[in-house]
Amino acid sequence: MTVTTEPAARRRPRSGRAPWEEPPSPLGAATKAVLLTLLVAAVLLPLWVVLVTSLASRETIDAAGGMVLVPREVDPSAYLTIFNGGQISRAVWISTLVTVVGTALSLTLTVLAAYGLSRPGSVGHRGLLFFFLLTFLIFPGLVPSYLVVAGLGLKDSIWSLILPSAISVFNLVVIRAFFLNIPGELLDSARVDGAGELRILWRIALPLSRAVVAVVGLFYAVGYWNAYFNSVLYIDDNDMFPIQRVLQSYILAGQSPSVSGAAVSLPGITAYPPTLAVKMAVVVVTVIPAVIVFPFVQRHFTKGVITGAVKG
Structure with missing residues (x-):
């Protein structure tokens, strides 16, 4: 009877860990x-x-x-030109306004709806939950959405860029699942002390869910800042274009930047910057806000995860 043994060079020390948990080789x-x-x-x-x-x-x-x-x-003449007035300055202001108002409104509606749907005894709990979840399977389409927005008189207004996407059902389900994980004894003790539902939400549920609220808020803010398609559907006035719509017209459609007629006249700076520099400046202005905000939200997200993970 012959017993084959594995060569010594092929043997690996048994550390009790999975192969992918072993430290990598130098190569x-x-x-x-x-x-x-x-x-x-x-x-x-x-x-x-x-x-x-x-x-x-x-x-x-x-x-x-x-x-x-x-x-x-x-040569900062491209940035001085686009912020010297004209369509780009208006577009940056409109996108900022839509992002701030839309994020605040979406977070408020999403948190209130998620908390209400996380309470089993709330009025119409099952029906409303089924209604929200049904939108995952059935989407009304562009034509009904356009008719609703036009029928409400929201065309060519910032509300047409906010209200159609005010609540994301996916974000609502995520926050609701987080609220469901909060111990019921903690909420019951607050009710015994005389706290109402809004006070419980503000004093207990939200501090424990800062992590998920911060992430959802980041999703909403980035979504509103990068919103483009709603402006194509509902905005016909050039003065109401958000920055993404202006960027599309400059970069893809090949249109020339529309800025104020005042030339930049600073020592050592080109009076009329090249079109390519202006286009790239618009791209930078579009990207910079998300790059600035993300590190602060990420730090708050990490802190919220640590706080919400402590169980009594």
Whole structure:
């Protein structure tokens, strides 16, 4: 009888852990580092090119033949031009207003609806929950939505960019599931002390659910800031275009930027910036708010997860 043994070089020490939990080999660690570096470069390089081009002068853009990779000088005339008045300044203001008002309204409605649907004894609990969940399967379509918005007289107003997407059923279900995980004894003790439902929501449920509310708020804010299709359907007035609609008309449709007629006249700054620099400046203005807000929301999200995970 012959007994085959595995060569000593192929044997691995048994540590009781799964193979994917073992520390990587030097070759594996080097490969992972190279792949992550290439991935980060693939993400950051286009952003860098857009930023550098938006700050480039006409001579630099002409010498590069288009997009600029290596900066030579800083020429902020494109940003001074788009914020000197005109359609872009109005579009930034409209997008900011829609984002702030829409996020506040959507969070308020979503939290109230989620808390009400998380209470089994609430009035019409099953029917309303079924009504909300039904929208996952049945969507009315564009024509009925357009007729409703037009019939309510909301066309060419900021409310046409807010109300049609005021509540996301997915976000509502997520917050409701989080409310359901709050211990019922904690809520019952508050009711015994005489607290009403709104006070319980404000004093107990919301502090424990800051994590999920912060994430949902970020989803709503990014969705409103990046909203484009609603403006195509409901906005015909050029003065009411949000920044994403203006960006689409500049970048994809090839239209020239519509800014105020006042030329930028500062020492050392080009009076009339190139069109490409203005377009890239609009792209940067569109991206910057989400880049600025996300780190603060992420820090609050981490803190909320730690706070909400402590069980008594």
